[in-house]
Amino acid sequence: xxxxxxxxxxxxxxxxxxxxxxxxxxxxxxxxxxxxxxxxxxxxxxxxxxxxxxxxxxxxxxxxxxxxxxxxxxxxxxxxxxxxxxxxxxxxxxxxxxxxxxxxxxxxxxxxxxx
Amino acid sequence: xxxxxxxxxxxxxxxxxxxxxxxxxxxxxxxxxxxxxxxxxxxxxxxxxxxxxxxxxxxxxxxxxxxxxxxxxxxxxxxxxxxxxxxxxxxxxxxxxxxxxxxxxxxxxxxxxx
Numbered sequence: 001x002x003x004x005x006x007x008x009x010x011x012x013x014x015x016x017x018x019x020x021x022x023x024x025x026x027x028x029x030x031x032x033x034x035x036x037x038x039x040x041x042x043x044x045x046x047x048x049x050x051x052x053x054x055x056x057x058x059x060x061x062x063x064x065x066x067x068x069x070x071x072x073x074x075x076x077x078x079x080x081x082x083x084x085x086x087x088x089x090x091x092x093x094x095x096x097x098x099x100x101x102x103x104x105x106x107x108x109x110x111x112x113x114x115x
Numbered sequence: 116x117x118x119x120x121x122x123x124x125x126x127x128x129x130x131x132x133x134x135x136x137x138x139x140x141x142x143x144x145x146x147x148x149x150x151x152x153x154x155x156x157x158x159x160x161x162x163x164x165x166x167x168x169x170x171x172x173x174x175x176x177x178x179x180x181x182x183x184x185x186x187x188x189x190x191x192x193x194x195x196x197x198x199x200x201x202x203x204x205x206x207x208x209x210x211x212x213x214x215x216x217x218x219x220x221x222x223x224x225x226x227x228x229x
Contacts (some may be wrong), residue, residue, distance in 0.1 A: 043118075043221045102160035
């Protein structure tokens, strides 16, 4: 079955500390992978995406993610967290090749940032 | 920067009533989507729409749901007879290319069914 797992429901980090949010996927086809962020009252904003090529992708706001096919993972990282990064983060997977349009989301990780 | 907008931001309705959620996708986008998120659960795909017809729908999208593009700018989701379990945040998204390439999401409409 196609699924995305975000094992951490809630993470708290100190401002300036590094961050890694975990994402594992199960997908039969070649995946497209995404990270979205949702701030309170806002829509889902795309942080970064992986389609093919270099497995380390850079996104907006200083985020990066690494695709590891052998581990079926696409973890999100940031070297130094800012208070404004407090939000909910969603990993999502879609099908390469246009077989389906839908995105499959994980349950999200709520990030709190301590001063 | 162009964005997807949704109205209303919050709607409260009684069980059995019809509701219409409205979305204005990004103007040059051709593919439109609805997703929903029940509180504490995953964001789930409902339906995709292209060229004035449904291109894909999930098992959630039963006969109580319908979508329409009534004019050149709006994209609507209608729930014919709401149930308590329809209470959720509903997100509209649009994309220029087909597939999951890059879907731009609106801020959502929180639907509360009492």
